[in-house]
Amino acid sequence: MEVIECKNNIKCELGACKNRATHAVKFDRVGIRSRIYACDKCINALYAAIGRTVVPKSVETAKTKTGKGGAR
Numbered sequence: 001m002e003v004i005e006c007k008n009n010i011k012c013e014l015g016a017c018k019n020r021a022t023h024a025v026k027f028d029r030v031g032i033r034s035r036i037y038a039c040d041k042c043i044n045a046l047y048a049a050i051g052r053t054v055v056p057k058s059v060e061t062a063k064t065k066t067g068k069g070g071a072r
Helices: 040-053
Strands: 002-005 023-026 035-038
Touching: 035 040
Parallel strands: none
Antiparallel strands: 002 023, 023 035
16 A cells, blocks of 8 residues: 555545645555545644554564563
8 A cells, every 4th residue: 555646636535625626645455546545634634543543562562473472
């Protein structure tokens, strides 16, 4: 998945936004018409919402490949 710059004159698809899209979210291994178009305001709001929901684990609490936890 990647975020690319939108060069077409397409409307933002997120919510009831009426702005023109500046970015497109392009998915891997799917059809050509499977993109989500979003303006700068909506893509920043989406980024903030994902940041509040998905929190990466810290290095100290991540398990090692051996499954014992902690560093050696």
